[in-house]
Amino acid sequence: MSLQNVLKKVEDLRDEMVDFMVEMIKIKAVNPAFGGEGEEKRAEWLEEKLREICDDVKRYDAVDDKGIKRPNLIGIIYGENRDRTLWIIGHMDTVPEGDLSLWDYDPYDPVVKDGKIYGRGTLDDGQAIVTSYFAAKAILDLGLKPKINIGLVYVSDEEAGSKYGLNYLMDKDIFKKDDLVVIPDAGNEDGSFIEIAEKSAMWIKVVTLGKQTHASMPATGVNAHRVAMKYALWVDEYLHRKYDKKNELFSPPESTFEMTKKEANVGNINTIPGKDVFYFDFRILPEYDLDEILGDMRKIADIVEKEFNAKIELEIVSKSRAAPPTPMESEVVQKLIKAIKELRGIEPKAGGIGGGTVAAAFRAEGIPAVVWMTADDVEHQPNEFCRIKNLVEDAKVFAYLALT
Ligand SMILES: [Zn+2]
Numbered sequence: 454m455s456l457q458n459v460l461k462k463v464e465d466l467r468d469e470m471v472d473f474m475v476e477m478i479k480i481k482a483v484n485p486a487f488g489g490e491g492e493e494k495r496a497e498w499l500e501e502k503l504r505e506i507c508d509d510v511k512r513y514d515a516v517d518d519k520g521i522k523r524p525n526l527i528g529i530i531y532g533e534n535r536d537r538t539l540w541i542i543g544h545m546d547t548v549p550e551g552d553l554s555l556w557d558y559d560p561y562d563p564v565v566k567d568g569k570i571y572g573r574g575t576l577d578d579g580q581a582i583v584t585s586y587f588a589a590k591a592i593l594d595l596g597l598k599p600k601i602n603i604g605l606v607y608v609s610d611e612e613a614g615s616k617y618g619l620n621y622l623m624d625k626d627i628f629k630k631d632d633l634v635v636i637p638d639a640g641n642e643d644g645s646f647i648e649i650a651e652k653s654a655m656w657i658k659v660v661t662l663g664k665q666t667h668a669s670m671p672a673t674g675v676n677a678h679r680v681a682m683k684y685a686l687w688v689d690e691y692l693h694r695k696y697d698k699k700n701e702l703f704s705p706p707e708s709t710f711e712m713t714k715k716e717a718n719v720g721n722i723n724t725i726p727g728k729d730v731f732y733f734d735f736r737i738l739p740e741y742d743l744d745e746i747l748g749d750m751r752k753i754a755d756i757v758e759k760e761f762n763a764k765i766e767l768e769i770v771s772k773s774r775a776a777p778p779t780p781m782e783s784e785v786v787q788k789l790i791k792a793i794k795e796l797r798g799i800e801p802k803a804g805g806i807g808g809g810t811v812a813a814a815f816r817a818e819g820i821p822a823v824v825w826m827t828a829d830d831v832e833h834q835p836n837e838f839c840r841i842k843n844l845v846e847d848a849k850v851f852a853y854l855a856l857t
Pocket of ligand 1: 577578
């Protein structure tokens with residue numbers, strides 16, 4: 454019965470949730486990596502809010518390379534069992550508003566219209582903060598206690614790699630293997646997708662050096678563009694053939710190997726370029742070894758170098774090894790599936806995505822973590838919005854997780 458009361462309570466808090474979101478978004482918190490002011494002001498406001506409902510509030514301030522304070526907040530509400538915690542993690546920082554002329558509204562003075570709240574950071578990741586906060590508040594307003602602790606974690610720096618945010622907290626002995634971790638920072642429109650895995654990712658810069666010459670006299674040079682194209686296609690074909698496993702956890706289920714960016718070479722058509730630069734973007738199933746793939750690429754480069762009398766340099770721009778997936782049978786996945794089924798009457802699907810997420814830090818530590826929220830695809834875009842309905846319904850899911 455108490456669960457039903459809490460779900461009803463969450464609905465009653467709808468207007469308060471909207472006001473909370475509007476007030477919070479007015480306090481800009483653009484990540485300093487993009488020239489913003491940072492999270493400090495927003496964190497001060499949120500710290501006050503946490504103190505109103507939490508049994509314990511802690512603040513961990515990192516200081517970044519520009520000397521800017523980067524706060525991280527942890528609010529704990531004690532459960533019947535204090536040995537375990539349901540962590541809900543949201544990030545305070547946002548990306549900049551971008552080209553203002555593309556916005557119909559002031560990105561930092563939110564407008565509520567047609568069931569939506571428009572503003573930079575309303576969805577990404579304001580929704581996580583509002584829904585987790587009000588799930589806890591609904592429980593407390595009714596004088597109830599969660600089964601295990603609720604941990605509200607509002608971090609800095611997610612948009613620029615989490616160095617001063619979640620990663621700063623990871624070695625502080627806060628999160629335990631037995632805890633439940635939910636990160637509402639990505640999701641689909643009906644909330645049916647639960648992210649439990651990610652692929653490894655690698656970006657590689659390929660620099661091919663030949664010898665520049667006049668286009669009418671190719672024999673006097675080495676066409677770096679031709680060599681690079683031969684190399685790219687060979688690598689493309691070889692990797693797709695050798696690393697062809699499928700894992701239905703992911704969409705798409707196979708590894709992807711794409712040549713992407715191409716740097717400009719010569720300025721005129723009648724010159725054979727002596728230098729060529731292009732890039733690969735790989736998203737690789739976790740079962741494969743990244744160094745083996747790099748070894749294959751080097752071997753092919755050696756053969757092509759000899760055949761064309763050119764030089765091929767491979768530079769790793771970035772390389773991230775996928776953490777082991779959160780097991781399907783882990784408690785956090787199963788509880789979330791049950792919550793979504795019962796509250797929404799839909800069949801959730803757990804799976805993997807091609808890009809890295811903050812959940813990886815937990816998975817690497819052996820702590821099962823899921824990324825889940827109900828969201829339209831408007832993150833980082835002009836006219837970013839969150840739906841008020843999703844605020845209410847996602848808060849219900851978190852209340853359910855805390856009470857069952
Ligand atoms: Zn985000």
